[in-house]
Amino acid sequence: xxxxxxxxxxxxxxxxxxxxxxxxxxxxxxxxxxxxxxxxxxxxxxxxxxxxxxxxxxxxxxxxxxxxxxxxxxxxxxxxxxxxxxxxxxxxxxxxxxxxxxxxxxxxxxxxxxxxxxxxxxxxxxxxxxxxxxxxxxxxxxxxxxxxxxxxxxxxxxxxxxxxxxxxxxxxxxxxxxxxxxxxxxxxxxxxxxxxxxxxxxxxxxxxxxxxxxxxxxxxxxxxxxxxxxxxxxxxxxxxxxxxxxxxxxxxxxxxxxxxxxxxxxxxxxxxxxxxxxxxxxxxxxxxxxxxxxxxxxxxxxxxxxxxxxxxxxxxxxxxxxxxxxxxxxxxxxxxxxxxxxxxxxxxxxxxxxxxxxxxxxxxxxxxxxxxxxxxxxxxxxxxxxxxxxxxxxxxxxxxxxxxxxxxxxxxxxxxxxxxxxxxxxxxxxxxxxxxxxxxxxxxxxxxxxxxxxxxxxxxxxxxxxxxxxxxxxxxxxxxxxxxxxxxxxxxxxxxxxxxxxxxxxxxxxxxxxxxxxxxxxxxxxxxxxxxxxxxxxxxxxxxxxxxxxxxxxxxxxxxxxxxxxxxxxxxxxxxxxxxxxxxxxxxxxxxxxxxxxxxxxxxxxxxxxxxxxxxxxxxxxxxxxxxxxxxxxxxxxxxxxxxxxxxxxxxxxxxxxxxxxxxxxxxxxxxxxxxxxxxxxxxxxxxxxxxxxxxxxxxxxxxxxxxxxxxxxxxxxxxxxxxxxxxxxxxxxx
Amino acid sequence: xxxxxxxxxxxxxxxxxxxxxxxxxxxxxxxxxxxxxxxxxxxxxxxxxxxxxxxxxxxxxxxxxxxxxxxxxx
Numbered sequence: 001x002x003x004x005x006x007x008x009x010x011x012x013x014x015x016x017x018x019x020x021x022x023x024x025x026x027x028x029x030x031x032x033x034x035x036x037x038x039x040x041x042x043x044x045x046x047x048x049x050x051x052x053x054x055x056x057x058x059x060x061x062x063x064x065x066x067x068x069x070x071x072x073x074x075x076x077x078x079x080x081x082x083x084x085x086x087x088x089x090x091x092x093x094x095x096x097x098x099x100x101x102x103x104x105x106x107x108x109x110x111x112x113x114x115x116x117x118x119x120x121x122x123x124x125x126x127x128x129x130x131x132x133x134x135x136x137x138x139x140x141x142x143x144x145x146x147x148x149x150x151x152x153x154x155x156x157x158x159x160x161x162x163x164x165x166x167x168x169x170x171x172x173x174x175x176x177x178x179x180x181x182x183x184x185x186x187x188x189x190x191x192x193x194x195x196x197x198x199x200x201x202x203x204x205x206x207x208x209x210x211x212x213x214x215x216x217x218x219x220x221x222x223x224x225x226x227x228x229x230x231x232x233x234x235x236x237x238x239x240x241x242x243x244x245x246x247x248x249x250x251x252x253x254x255x256x257x258x259x260x261x262x263x264x265x266x267x268x269x270x271x272x273x274x275x276x277x278x279x280x281x282x283x284x285x286x287x288x289x290x291x292x293x294x295x296x297x298x299x300x301x302x303x304x305x306x307x308x309x310x311x312x313x314x315x316x317x318x319x320x321x322x323x324x325x326x327x328x329x330x331x332x333x334x335x336x337x338x339x340x341x342x343x344x345x346x347x348x349x350x351x352x353x354x355x356x357x358x359x360x361x362x363x364x365x366x367x368x369x370x371x372x373x374x375x376x377x378x379x380x381x382x383x384x385x386x387x388x389x390x391x392x393x394x395x396x397x398x399x400x401x402x403x404x405x406x407x408x409x410x411x412x413x414x415x416x417x418x419x420x421x422x423x424x425x426x427x428x429x430x431x432x433x434x435x436x437x438x439x440x441x442x443x444x445x446x447x448x449x450x451x452x453x454x455x456x457x458x459x460x461x462x463x464x465x466x467x468x469x470x471x472x473x474x475x476x477x478x479x480x481x482x483x484x485x486x487x488x489x490x491x492x493x494x495x496x497x498x499x500x501x502x503x504x505x506x507x508x509x510x511x512x513x514x515x516x517x518x519x520x521x522x523x524x525x526x527x528x529x530x531x532x533x534x535x536x537x538x539x540x541x542x543x544x545x546x547x548x549x550x551x552x553x554x555x556x557x558x559x560x561x562x563x564x565x566x567x568x569x570x571x572x573x574x575x576x577x578x579x580x581x582x583x584x585x586x587x588x589x590x591x592x593x594x595x596x597x598x599x600x601x602x603x604x605x606x607x608x609x610x611x612x613x614x615x616x617x618x619x620x621x622x623x624x625x626x627x628x629x630x631x632x633x634x635x636x637x638x639x640x641x642x643x644x645x646x647x648x649x650x651x652x653x654x655x656x657x658x659x660x661x662x663x664x665x666x667x668x669x670x671x672x673x674x675x676x677x678x679x680x681x682x683x684x685x686x687x688x689x690x691x692x693x694x695x696x697x698x699x700x701x702x703x704x705x706x707x708x709x710x711x712x713x714x715x716x717x718x719x720x721x722x723x724x725x726x727x728x729x730x731x732x733x734x735x
Numbered sequence: 736x737x738x739x740x741x742x743x744x745x746x747x748x749x750x751x752x753x754x755x756x757x758x759x760x761x762x763x764x765x766x767x768x769x770x771x772x773x774x775x776x777x778x779x780x781x782x783x784x785x786x787x788x789x790x791x792x793x794x795x796x797x798x799x800x801x802x803x804x805x806x807x808x809x
Contacts, residue, residue, distance in 0.1 A: 096761075096764035096765060097760065097761075097763070097764035099760055099764075101757065101760070101761050101764075127791070128790075128791055128792060130766060130790050130791070131765060131766040131789075131790060131791075131792050134763075134764060134766065135764075283756075285760075286759070289760070289763050289768070290768065290769070293763065293766065293768050293770075293771075296766075310791060313791060316793070317776070317793075320776075320777070320786075320793075321777075324777060324786070326779070326780045327780065329779075329780075414795070417795070418779065418784055418786065418795040419779065421779070421783070421784050421795070421797065422779050422780070422781045422783035422784055425783065425797075431784075431795075525754075525758055525761075525797065525799070525800050526784065526795065526796065526797040526800065527758075527761055527762065527765070527794065527795070527796055527797075527800060528794070528795050529765065529792060529793065529794060529795075530786065530793040530794065530795055531793075532793075
């Protein structure tokens with residue numbers, strides 16, 4: 001059993017949640033007795049709603065859904081029980097054809113051909129039947145149990161498209177079920193059908209008839225096999241004949257030592273020769289595909305009844321005439337991006353004040369109950385300021401993710417790829433690079449994975465190298481903190497937009513340089529589907545935001561919490577008792593309260609300097625001095641290599657320790673007092689460019705294909721970051 | 736005549752698709768092959784990219800790729 005989520009504990013949880021479930025633990029027992037879950041591979045073209053269908057089938061909301069090619073990069077697995085039997089759904093990346101073109105499509109192909117599963121659930125977009133059937137026909141030739149789900153059937157109906165599912169089922173030879181993942185129509189029927197097919201002893205064979213010349217050859221081969229009483233696994237001889245004629249590599253591999261092959265070869269060669277002359281090509285795959293195209297056309301003609309041009313298509317073209325307008329397309333896109341960052345700042349700032357005050361008050365409140373000085377310092381200065389500094393930016397993060405989710409799910413992303421391709425191409429990038437680049441504004445990790453939609457290795461590497469320049473959501477808190485501290489509220493949103501745009505522009509320039517000097521070579525062709533516009537359901541948006549928020553909070557509660565404690569420890573130890581004693585004496589002898597306060601602060605600062613963190617910061621300070629950073633900023637940047645949120649939490653800890661007596665000050669105010677504008681801008685520039693976090697870096701190694709690339713990336717980003725910060729610092733200082 | 740020479744709103748039948756095997760395969764999986772009906776819907780500002788409709792699918796292509804698709808206007 002390979003399903004990770006199908007363990008006893010999870011089953012128990014689900015059952016407790018579903019009160020009315022008629023299953024009992026006894027009923028579920030057989031699983032542990034060796035009855036395997038039904039393993040279902042979901043295959044379909046991109047944008048057919050596979051992920052959404054998984055949500056509907058399982059009742060869970062874990063799979064991300066998007067309306068552009070390449071949301072499901074890795075294959076995903078969801079496990080749940082239905083009628084007392086476990087179903088294990090594997091969501092494969094959308095693929096237009098089984099002959100994988102891009103990396104992610106190859107994932108689907110690999111799985112379908114080589115993995116063990118019980119049946120294929122082929123998800124088909126009812127509004128785009130003909131093209132979807134091309135994949136269905138390829139899947140049929142895999143000779144596996146299969147169910148076809150005609151998804152988005154409600155949308156098709158509204159469009160005036162009527163598909164005769166019974167007839168289609170008869171023509172294909174496999175079961176066809178109409179469903180709508182959105183409105184949950186037909187979901188129960190589909191589940192029942194999956195059960196029925198999985199349980200059935202016999203596998204239904206494809207009923208597809210090929211054109212005359214091919215059928216003739218197939219019959220010859222089949223008859224020969226019948227004469228010899230040939231039997232291969234559960235395949236009928238017709239299925240074997242099809243596989244042999246169309247060069248099924250796997251079958252050849254398995255049969256090549258079978259004596260019958262000696263007699264079969266001349267038969268197949270002759271059959272192929274006939275087809276080559278008839279179709280005027282020497283490529284059997286091409287013949288097969290031409291055949292598929294013709295069959296799909298024929299099938300569509302028979303089962304599909306449309307009144308007129310689909311309404312949704314007309315609407316899509318109307319929207320396109322505005323959003324993809326020759327002159328306004330790019331300005332409209334830029335406006336959307338600008339609006340997103342404005343909203344991020346404006347709306348995000350509203351609750352911030354309250355959260356900030358609440359965290360401060362909470363710290364004071366908790367602090368007043370703790371007697372032990374060290375413990376109080378750990379909890380208030382370490383944990384609460386560290387985690388609090390990160391929590392503060394939750395509203396901003398939510399808005400940013402909402403914006404990106406909207407871009408992804410409506411279908412607008414691919415339009416932008418189209419609009420920008422001409423421009424991107426000049427910079428040595430592919431229009432499709434835009435998709436990972438925008439995803440990069442959310443989080444660099446999925447963005448690195450999304451580069452798999454690019455076919456050429458060089459295009460991928462260039463995109464991977466510049467992706468870090470698209471500032472991720474975790475860097476947003478740093479920007480919001482610094483722009484909030486150094487710019488008036490009115491222009492802070494614009495500054496934020498400027499930061500993101502200049503990061504993106506820098507990425508483009510670097511892409512050009514990389515293309516010209518490092519990754520020279522052929523361009524990848526640009527062919528992509530522009531899916532119809534779809535309004536994402538509120539539920540879907542809600543779940544995207546919800547899961548992101550939970551993820552962010554989890555990170556704050558675990559990783560950031562631990563990092564804050566570590567930073568606190570490193571900034572408080574080792575304690576120099578000698579120094580402390582001498583200062584305590586001086587403070588006691590101080591004449592006025594002011595003087596005592598001053599001495600106390602001096603002590604804190606000295607202690608910090610001698611702490612582990614101080615030592616590390618001091619050691620690396622010379623390197624950062626020319627760009628205006630003191631050791632505190634230096635340390636926070638270094639800590640930020642673990643996760644970018646840590647930069648803010650580290651600053652929170654470092655500056656609150658230094659000014660423990662003024663804890664009514666917010667971090668923003670403290671920064672303004674300690675840092676000048678030149679340093680602040682230089683810091684922003686550095687954060688914008690330097691190496692992404694640890695998690696992203698490890699994904700980078702995997703996607704780029706080697707550790708050496710990370711070394712290159714480190715050198716590349718560090719030099720760029722340092723030089724540009726140096727320039728920024730010196731220009732602003734002069735000015 | 737090839738696809739890049741088609742005017743906006745014009746429809747055509749594909750006569751042949753040239754280019755690399757992979758490219759042909761890709762276009763085919765979108766339903767664009769010999770005998771398909773295509774319509775040029777729009778092109779980008781610099782004419783470097785075109786938008787076409789094949790059956791009910793909207794496709795975006797670069798001009799270079801379109802030049803490999805021989806057509807006949809209908």
